[in-house]
Structure formats: structure tokens, C-alpha cells
Amino acid sequence: MKDIKEATLITAIKTPYLPNGEFDLETYDFLVQRQIDNGTQGLVISGTTGEGHLMSWDEHIMLIAHTVNLYSDDLVIIGNTGSNNTKEAVKATKQGFAVGMDCSLQINPYYGKTSEDGLRSHFKSTLDLGPAMIYNVPPRTNQDILPHIMEELARHENMKGVKECMGSERIGGYEKKGIACWSGNDDQCHDSRHDFGSHGVVSVTSNLLPKTVRKLMDEKNDDLNNSLNEFYSWLFCAPNPIPLNTMMAMAGLIKPVFRLPYVPLNEADRAKGIEILKSLNVEEDFSDLRLLKDNEFILV
Numbered sequence: 001m002k003d004i005k006e007a008t009l010i011t012a013i014k015t016p017y018l019p020n021g022e023f024d025l026e027t028y029d030f031l032v033q034r035q036i037d038n039g040t041q042g043l044v045i046s047g048t049t050g051e052g053h054l055m056s057w058d059e060h061i062m063l064i065a066h067t068v069n070l071y072s073d074d075l076v077i078i079g080n081t082g083s084n085n086t087k088e089a090v091k092a093t094k095q096g097f098a099v100g101m102d103c104s105l106q107i108n109p110y111y112g113k114t115s116e117d118g119l120r121s122h123f124k125s126t127l128d129l130g131p132a133m134i135y136n137v138p139p140r141t142n143q144d145i146l147p148h149i150m151e152e153l154a155r156h157e158n159m160k161g162v163k164e165c166m167g168s169e170r171i172g173g174y175e176k177k178g179i180a181c182w183s184g185n186d187d188q189c190h191d192s193r194h195d196f197g198s199h200g201v202v203s204v205t206s207n208l209l210p211k212t213v214r215k216l217m218d219e220k221n222d223d224l225n226n227s228l229n230e231f232y233s234w235l236f237c238a239p240n241p242i243p244l245n246t247m248m249a250m251a252g253l254i255k256p257v258f259r260l261p262y263v264p265l266n267e268a269d270r271a272k273g274i275e276i277l278k279s280l281n282v283e284e285d286f287s288d289l290r291l292l293k294d295n296e297f298i299l300v
Contacts, residue, residue, distance in 0.1 A: 010182060011035050068099055094129055
């Protein structure tokens with residue numbers, strides 16, 4: 001198994017679709033190779049950005065297996081096999097390890113929230129199966145995994161680290177206690193890395209700007225980081241991954257296909273995004289960037 005702690009840039013990879021709504025594996029392979037070519041060291045498969053919540057479990061495991069089969073030599077492969085249903089999380093995690101993933105991504109039960117003792121039992125059930133990264137994202141789950149719980153979980157031999165969305169100070173606190181932590185917020189990832197000692201980032205932005213995010217992880221560069229603030233704001237102006245999907249389609253990286261309930265940003269917001277992206281001083285080439293009309297998007 002590859003050591004996840006050596007991966008400073010982990011991309012929460014986008015899942016592209018064909019017009020019939022099925023996975024577009026040819027485009028997916030193009031996206032993954034683009035990540036490898038630009039210094040990404042790991043992928044989260046079928047996470048929030050990859051729209052795992054819009055997939056069947058068979059689709060989850062197939063995409064993890066496909067990625068393992070082609071890219072296991074180049075990347076740390078983290079399969080999102082977490083669930084708010086412990087039994088399903090256990091089943092999916094077993095299947096993910098059976099097809100060769102390096103690590104699972106585990107979230108706390110959302111909507112049907114549980115108690116602190118329930119959190120302990122839920123995570124132990126999946127940690128017992130193999131290496132795991134715990135994902136704390138209260139804006140999605142409406143429940144914060146508090147530090148005293150995370151510190152207890154970190155004593156488990158299979159707990160490899162945390163994807164934390166509660167800010168750089170908490171990340172720094174975990175790192176001081178020897179708990180590997182990756183920022184889950186792109187707009188904070190540079191400071192978390194260089195000022196608070198994070199291991200790196202699990203990034204949405206790197207789907208579009210892998211070279212740029214690679215630079216932000218490798219060296220402190222306040223000017224580059226600050227230049228991205230307007231783009232970060234645009235990229236999260238609607239729930240992730242709506243703006244990302246919209247821009248990747250307009251950049252010609254994916255077909256303009258959305259699985260419902262996601263729909264593209266309105267034309268005014270699309271035009272604003274293009275204006276912002278074109279204004280960035282980055283190395284990525286967006287020569288194919290164009291404003292798509294409403295009737296060019298396919299909703300399935």
C-alpha cells in the first residue's frame with residue numbers, strides 16, 4: 001500500500017458523463033492522466049465533487065476498480081465508501097479494498113445524525129477494515145466531529161488522517177498532536193499548508209488548475225494564492241460541484257452533461273466565471289474556453 005501521508009496534493013476527481021447519463025470513461029481517463037502529468041499524487045474517487053451521492057454502489061466500486069486497474073502505480077487511490085448507514089459503509093468499504101483501493105474516505109452519518117458514542121461505533125466499524133481518512137464537513141453533514149472525538153479515532157492503527165473543513169487553526173492543532181490533516185477548503189489550503197503545517201489539500205480547484213495548486217502546496221506564494229481569491233469565490237458560488245462542472249464543460253474538459261439534481265450555472269454567472277478564469281496568471285491552457293448556451297447542456 002502506498003503511504004497516503006506522502007501525498008500533498010489529492011484531487012477530488014470529477015466524474016464525467018456521456019449524453020445517456022452513463023460514465024464517460026474515456027474522458028475520465030483523460031482527466032486522471034492530466035492530474036498525473038501535473039503532479040497530483042492522489043485521488044478521491046466518487047467523493048462529493050465526483051458525485052458519489054448520485055451513484056449506485058455498483059458504480060462506486062466499478063469506478064474505484066477502473067482507477068486501480070489503470071493508475072495504481074501512479075496515485076494513492078482513496079475510495080469514498082462512507083455512508084450515513086453503517087452497514088452500507090462497511091459493505092462498500094470491504095468491496096473497495098477487495099478491488100484494490102489504498103484507503104477509504106469515511107464521513108460521519110448525515111441527516112440521521114448520531115450521538116458521540118454512535119460516532120465512535122460507526123467509525124470503528126469501518127476503521128477495522130483498513131486504512132481510512134475521516135472527512136469532517138459540517139456544512140454538508142450538519143454535525144461537527146469535535147477534536148476530542150477525532151483524537152480518540154486517531155489512536156486506531158488504520159486511521160491515516162483527516163480531511164478537515166473547519167479551518168486552519170483546527171488543522172494546525174491536529175498536526176501538532178501528530179494527526180495528519182489535509183485541508184478540505186481550497187481557499188484556505190495554502191495558508192493551512194505553509195502557516196499551520198497541514199499535510200496538504202484534498203482539492204476541488206485542482207480539477208481545473210492542477211499545476212497551480214501543485215505550486216501552492218510546494219512553496220509559500222502569497223501573491224499567487226491571493227490572486228485566486230475571486231476565482232475561489234466563483235467556484236463555490238453555488239453548491240459544489242455545480243460551478244466546477246459548468247466551467248469544466250466550458251473549458252472543453254468534459255461533455256456538458258449534468259446528472260440531476262445538478263444543473264449548470266445561469267448564463268450571467270457562466271460569463272463571469274470565464275472572465276475571472278481568463279484574468280488569472282496561471283500556466284494552464286484554456287484556449288478552448290467558450291461560453292456555452294443553455295441549450296448546449298444535457299440534463300439526465
